[in-house]
Each structure stands twice: as C-alpha cells, then as structure tokens.
Amino acid sequence: MITFYCNRDQESGTFRKYNDFEWIKTCKSLMVSIIVLLFLPLISCEKYLDPYNGDQGLKTNFYKVDWVAAADSSTNSFINRYWNTTSHVFNNTYDGEIAWNDYWPEAHGLDVMVDAYLRTKSENFKQDIYDWYEGVRKKNWYSDDWENVFYDDMGWHCLAHMRALEATGDQRYAKSSKDLWTWITQGWSDYDGGGIKWRKESDDLGEGKGIPANGPAAIIAARRYKLYPNEVVGGLNDLQWAKKIYDWIKYNRTILSSGRVFEAINNTNNDYSYDVGTDLGAALELYDITKDSVYFNDAIRITNYHITHNINRTYGVMTDYGEQSGNGGGNDVNLFKGIFVRYFTILIQNPDLPAEDRDRYIAFLTNNAEYLWEVGTQKSPDIKFSYTWWKNPGDTELWGDLRSAISGATTIEAMALLQKKGFIK
Numbered sequence: 001m002i003t004f005y006c007n008r009d010q011e012s013g014t015f016r017k018y019n020d021f022e023w024i025k026t027c028k029s030l031m032v033s034i035i036v037l038l039f040l041p042l043i044s045c046e047k048y049l050d051p052y053n054g055d056q057g058l059k060t061n062f063y064k065v066d067w068v069a070a071a072d073s074s075t076n077s078f079i080n081r082y083w084n085t086t087s088h089v090f091n092n093t094y095d096g097e098i099a100w101n102d103y104w105p106e107a108h109g110l111d112v113m114v115d116a117y118l119r120t121k122s123e124n125f126k127q128d129i130y131d132w133y134e135g136v137r138k139k140n141w142y143s144d145d146w147e148n149v150f151y152d153d154m155g156w157h158c159l160a161h162m163r164a165l166e167a168t169g170d171q172r173y174a175k176s177s178k179d180l181w182t183w184i185t186q187g188w189s190d191y192d193g194g195g196i197k198w199r200k201e202s203d204d205l206g207e208g209k210g211i212p213a214n215g216p217a218a219i220i221a222a223r224r225y226k227l228y229p230n231e232v233v234g235g236l237n238d239l240q241w242a243k244k245i246y247d248w249i250k251y252n253r254t255i256l257s258s259g260r261v262f263e264a265i266n267n268t269n270n271d272y273s274y275d276v277g278t279d280l281g282a283a284l285e286l287y288d289i290t291k292d293s294v295y296f297n298d299a300i301r302i303t304n305y306h307i308t309h310n311i312n313r314t315y316g317v318m319t320d321y322g323e324q325s326g327n328g329g330g331n332d333v334n335l336f337k338g339i340f341v342r343y344f345t346i347l348i349q350n351p352d353l354p355a356e357d358r359d360r361y362i363a364f365l366t367n368n369a370e371y372l373w374e375v376g377t378q379k380s381p382d383i384k385f386s387y388t389w390w391k392n393p394g395d396t397e398l399w400g401d402l403r404s405a406i407s408g409a410t411t412i413e414a415m416a417l418l419q420k421k422g423f424i425k
Contacts, residue, residue: 003143005074009204017044021050023283024184024199026418028414029057029117029226035156057393062370062374063093063374064229065369065370065373065374065415066415066419067369067412067415067418067419068119068124068255068416068419068420069227069422070373070412070415070416071116071119071265071412071413071415071416072120073379073383074085074373074383074408074409074412074413075112075115075116075409075412075413077224077382077410078112078383078405078406079113079116079125079128079327080253080382081094081382081383081405082094082109082402082405083109083128084096084098084135087135087397088131088132088134088135088136089106089132089135089136089139089404090105090106090109090402092105092330092401093329093330093385093400093401093402094382094400094401094405095400097329099329099408100139100141102139102402103139103140103141103142103148103150103153103157103159104150104152104153105155105335105402105403105406106132106136106139106157107153107156107157107159107160107161108156108160108335108338108339108406108410109132109402109406110129110160110161110163110164110405111160111163111410112137112409112410112413113128113129113132113164114160114163114164114167115410115414115417116413116415117129117167117168118167119413119416119417119420121152126168129164129167129168129170130168130170133164133170133172133173133176136167137176145179146161146176146179146180147174147180147183149199149200149201150199150213151183151184151187151197151198151199151200151213151217152198152210152212152213152216153197154180154184155180155181155184155196155213155215155216155217155220156216157180157218158177158184158216158220159178159220159223159244160223161173161177161180162177162220162223162227164400165177170416181221181224181233182233182234184196184217184220185217185233185234185236185241186234187200187213187217188234188244188245188346189203191203191209191254192208192209193209193248193252194209194244194248194252195209195213195245195248195249195252196209196213196214196217196245197209197213197215197412198210198212198213201248209248209252210253210263210276211249211253211261211263211275211278211279212274212278214245214248214249214253214278215249215274215275215277215278215279215281215282217241217245218241218242218245218246218249218278218279218282218285218286219242219278219281219282219285220244221238221239221241221288222238222239222242222282222285222288222289223237223247223285224238225237225238225242225289226285228289235351239289242282242285242286242289243286243348245285246282246286246300247284249261249279249282250298253275253279254279258301258305258306259298259301259303259304259306260302260305260309261275261276261279261302261306262275263275268309269321269322270321270337271306271309271310272320272333273306273310273318273320273323273336273337273339273340274335274336274337274339274340274368276302276303276305276306276310276340277336277340277341277342277343277344278339278343279302280299280302280303280340280343280344280347281342281346283295283296283298283299283344284296284299284343284346284347284350287299287352292409296350298335299347300357303344303347306340307361307364312390313369314390315367315390316364316367316368316391317367317368317371317372317389318337318340318368319337320333320336320337321333323387323388324387325387325401326401330387330401330402330403331387331401331403331406332403333403334387334401334403334404335406335407336401336407337368337389337403337411338406338408338409338410338411339406339410341365341368341410341411341414342410343415344361344365344414345365345414345417345418348361348362348363348365348418348423349418349421349423358423362418362423365414365415365418366415366424368389368411368415369412369415371389371390372385372389372408372411372412373412375389375390375391375392376388376389376390376391376392376408377392377408378392383408384400384405385400385404385407385408385409386404386408387401387403387407388406389408
C-alpha cells in the first residue's frame with residue numbers, strides 16, 4: 001500500500017501530494033537543510049543564542065527576580081497609570097491621553113486585570129473588571145453594544161469576556177461573549193479558501209484572510225465547547241467550528257514541514273508573535289478536548305520555529321517587525337509579544353509536555369522576561385515598559401504606550417503565575 005502525504009509548497013503556497021518514495025526523498029532533502037541551518041551559527045560572527053539550551057547570552061549581572069513581587073509592582077503601576085478611574089477605560093499613553101476609537105487593546109487590558117485578580121483575589125481588581133464592562137462598551141465606536149466591524153477585535157474581546165466571566169461570575173460577560181461569538185461566526189466565508197474575514201467588507205474589497213481573526217476564533221470555539229457542549233451557532237456546534245477554523249489556519253497559513261506561521265508566504269517580516277500565540281492556543285485547546293496528538297505536535301512545532309527564528313539573535317529575545325514608539329501612542333505590533341506569552345505559558349504548564357521541552361521553554365521565557373524587567377523597564381517614578389525588551393529608551397524618546405504596557409504587564413504576570421505554581425524556582 002502506498003501512503004500519500006499532503007504538504008504546502010513553500011514557493012507557490014499550493015498543496016502537493018507525495019507518495020512514500022517521494023516523501024522519503026523530500027525528507028532527506030529537508031534533513032540536509034536542517035543540518036546546514038544548525039551549523040550556520042557556528043560560522044557566523046554574530047553571537048547566536050540557542051533558546052533551547054537556556055543560553056543567557058550577553059547579560060552577566062542580572063539579579064534573581066521574585067516574579068510575584070515584580071507582578072505586584074508591575075500591575076499595580078500599570079493600573080495606576082493607565083486605568084482611567086473616571087471613564088473606566090484605559091489611557092493610551094503614559095501621560096493619560098485616550099483614543100476613543102481604540103477598541104481592541106482594551107480587551108488585553110482586561111486580561112491583565114483578570115490575571116491580577118486570579119493571582120491576588122483583590123477586590124480592587126474585581127471592581128475594575130466590573131467597571132470595565134460599561135466604560136469600554138461605550139467606547140465601541142461601531143455600535144452601542146459590543147459588535148464591531150472588525151472580526152479580530154471582536155475575537156479579542158470575546159476571549160477576555162469569557163475569562164472575566166469565569167473569574168468573577170459576572171453574568172453580563174456571559175451575554176456579551178455569546179453575542180460576540182455569534183457575530184464572529186458570521187464572518188466565515190468561502191473567499192480565500194474559507195476562514196473568518198478581517199472586517200465585514202473584506203470580501204468585497206478583495207482582502208485576504210488573516211490569522212488575527214481566525215486564531216482567537218478557534219480558541220473561543222474550543223473553550224465554548226467545553227463550557228457549552230450543546231451550543232450550536234450557524235448550524236455547527238462549537239467543536240466543529242474550532243476544527244474548521246483551525247484547519248483553515250493550518251493548511252493556508254502554516255508551513256507544515258517547519259512550523260512557520262505566516263501572514264504572507266513571501267514576507268517573513270509578517271510572521272508575528274501573536275499569530276503564533278493564537279495558533280498555539282487553538283492547538284492546545286483542541287488537544288485538550290480530543291487528546292489527538294496531532295494537535296499537540298502542531299503546538300510544539302510552531303512554537304519551536306517561532307522561538308528559534310522570530311527573535312533578536314544577539315539577545316535571544318522575541319521581536320516583531322514594526323515595533324516603534326508611534327509618537328508616544330505606540331504601534332499595534334508592540335502588544336504582540338505579550339499575546340504569544342499568554343498561550344506559551346499554557347503550553348509550559350501542560351502535563352504532557354516532555355520535561356526537556358519544558359526546561360527549554362522556561363529558559364527561553366525567563367530570558368525574555370529578565371531582559372524586559374531588568375533592561376527594558378524604567379521603574380521610577382512609575383513603571384514604563386519598552387516596546388523593545390532589551391532596550392531602555394532614554395527620556396528624550398517618546399514611549400510608555402498602552403500596547404507596550406499591556407504586553408509587559410502580561411509577561412510579568414505570566415512569570416508570577418509560573419513561579420507560584422512551581423515551574424520557576
């Protein structure tokens with residue numbers, strides 16, 4: 001019997017079917033390429049940090065961080081500086097400016113509040129989560145509810161609302177998350193091979209599909225299936241939606257042989273960390289439901305590619321193309337690393353993760369967090385996080401934007417969680 005395998009061609013982006021003999025030949029060629037790549041760092045004059053073996057690189061005098069204490073300092077400072085106690089929305093800049101049409105970062109700010117509440121059980125954070133609901137709902141420029149023209153924005157909100165509901169039991173979040181999920185499923189179309197659109201008019205404008213609208217949607221579907229196994233939306237149950245959306249990402253935005261997750265196949269600058277994070281998160285959710293090892297192996301493969309290739313090779317720290325101050329308001333890209341960290345942290349805690357992989361991942365995340373906290377953070381008079389984690393911008397550079405702050409606070413909370421659970425000593 002001849003077995004056939006299907007894989008995406010890296011040049012054309014199309015699928016090709018291989019038989020056993022062709023596949024062996026292809027794999028041999030791939031192994032040669034891997035060997036070459038493994039030896040490239042040895043002949044380069046640039047220091048390359050292997051994130052798998054915990055190489056800590058150029059830092060020689062970093063102190064041991066108590067991450068729980070760091071999270072107390074980080075998140076309290078974040079809330080004090082960015083949470084607007086009058087309007088109950090997040091300020092967009094360190095100096096207190098609000099962009100009233102800025103909808104999606106609010107969801108990630110809520111996630112940080114939930115992280116802090118779960119860690120501390122502080123009534124102050126619980127009250128902030130309660131106040132956030134009406135304050136941010138009024139900030140939605142598209143409607144007087146939670147519906148928005150951008151499906152990715154609704155996805156971020158649905159994820160955060162579901163976490164707020166689980167943490168606090170506030171039933172307002174039950175209704176909003178259900179409504180958001182219903183609207184998101186209406187964004188599926190056959191254009192561009194399927195997938196959830198970026199925005200409502202995308203198909204009419206000929207805009208391709210992206211992972212930011214689909215990765216969160218796949219996670220939402222899987223999580224809702226676990227919570228509401230009988231829920232049916234648009235003719236499909238939530239597990240069917242999760243598999244359908246995940247498969248679109250896997251076979252349209254992933255190089256199966258390497259684990260590269262892409263927005264544009266010919267542009268690695270668009271290999272963003274939040275795309276990897278949500279794809280990773282969806283794979284883990286589906287593995288949790290089905291126990292199909294294919295999903296877990298997918299999670300490992302795409303993670304390994306990301307933490308090997310999408311980093312600054314001098315410091316071994318994640319970087320996304322386009323990170324910048326944006327005249328003090330920040331760029332969307334500044335938030336992406338924190339989103340990856342959120343789902344990477346879930347992978348680290350998975351009991352089925354081999355110990356060797358867990359050790360490598362903890363070393364990688366610790367290296368990133370230490371550079372962020374000990375180099376990329378200004379701690380006086382209030383904490384400011386740099387968008388570039390291995391640099392501490394001078395006073396003359398405009399920085400301290402909401403997106404960088406959320407990404408940094410998310411990462412410090414993740415480290416505190418791992419420390420409290422004994423993964424980090």
